[in-house]
Amino acid sequence: MMKRKINCERARAFPIGRALAKLGHFPQKTAEKEAWFLSPFRSETQASFKVSKTRNRWYDHGEGSGGNVIDLVCRILKCSVKEALTFLDEDGFCFSFQQPQHLSPNxxxxxxxxxxxxxxxxxxxxxxxxxxxxxxxxxxxxxxxxxxxxxxxxxxxxxxxxxxxxxxxxxxxxxNSPKTYTHLQRNTKQLIILEGMFDLLSLAVLNAPLIEVSDIMVLNSIAFIENIESHISDYEIVDLYLDNDSAGQKATLYLTKKYSHVNDQSDGYKNHKDLNNFLCHERKS
Structure with a gap:
């Protein structure tokens, strides 16, 4: 069965919270029907950016503007509607806004x-x-x-x-589709969360005993933070090994503030982008 190409109607149903997570922005506070974020458009210390979960709309109280998820992605990424649709197509192939590609469905x-x-x-x-x-x-x-x-x-x-x-x-x-996280379960009380496959492989080289006694969660995209949160309460200890970039650091801050048993382990590779970059540096030393 041929995959339907995403259109504006389908894209507008993409949850704004998930789109913001994909862009490295996480809520400061959440409720059943709404979530509040620091504005992605400027620096602020009080969350003034509201997302309605029921209507899937956003409103920035700091500047009095709002809209749907397509408007938001276009503005944050400074991209066209076509590029925003590609970004919101979770089942599509990986897309780089630094090197835009214009490909037909085939x-x-x-x-x-x-x-x-x-x-x-x-x-x-x-x-x-x-x-x-x-x-x-x-x-x-x-x-x-x-x-x-x-x-x-x-x-x-x-x-x-x-x-x-x-x-x-x-x-x-x-x-390829469907895209989601990878959960490797060994029925332990400790969970390790990593961003990608080479983070997993690198940690398996750097600390094999730790990997062997832990459950593993590979996000495969920082956007899946929201999807894996339901698993966090199943563990007594959760260790984060996320990238030392803006999105990884924001996700780490979000999870460590929200959950007392979640620990940031990025200090072990603080001068490197990620675990694999650290591993490669160590091999050369």
Missing amino acids: ETSLTILKIKRIKHPALIQYLNLRGIPLHVANAYCHEVWYTFKNSKFFAIGLQNNKNGWELRNKIFKNS
Whole structure:
């Protein structure tokens, strides 16, 4: 069955809270019908940006303006409506606003062909470049062959909880539908939350004993913070290893303020963008 291309009507139903999370903005306070954020348009210390959960509309009391989710994405990203629709299409392929691509629907379809243990020399070389031993990668990931833009590719793949795949090789960063987080459960009372597959693989190299005694949550997108919150209360200890960028730091602050048993572990790689950047630096030292 062919995937329906997202249009304005479907995009307007995309929850504003989730769009803001995808952009690195998290609520200061929430209620059943509304949430309050610091304005994404300016610096402020009191939350004046209101999101109605029932109407899925936003209103910035600081400047007296509001609108729908498409208006919001266009304004924050300074992009066109077409680019905003692509951003809001969670089931679509990864999109970069730094290098806009204009592709037809046929070009954006991604079909999985086969899944196997990682053996391809090019993928092994890519893992070596990122400091990941083959046996570690094969413990969590697979070699995935797929078609994209009418061509055949292969990549390292991490499966998510809806059987979609995050796909990485030296050239491309892709994913297929449905896109969501990956939850690796070992029935422990400790949860580790990471952003992406290479954060998981890097931590497995840096601290294998910790990985082996913990449940793991790989977000696959910072936007899924909202989706995984329901799991946090299931654990006694939750450790965050999110990226040291604006979105990662905002997500970390949001979760550590909201939950007393959530701990920020980014200090261990504070001078690096993420765990893999830290691992690669350590290998060179």
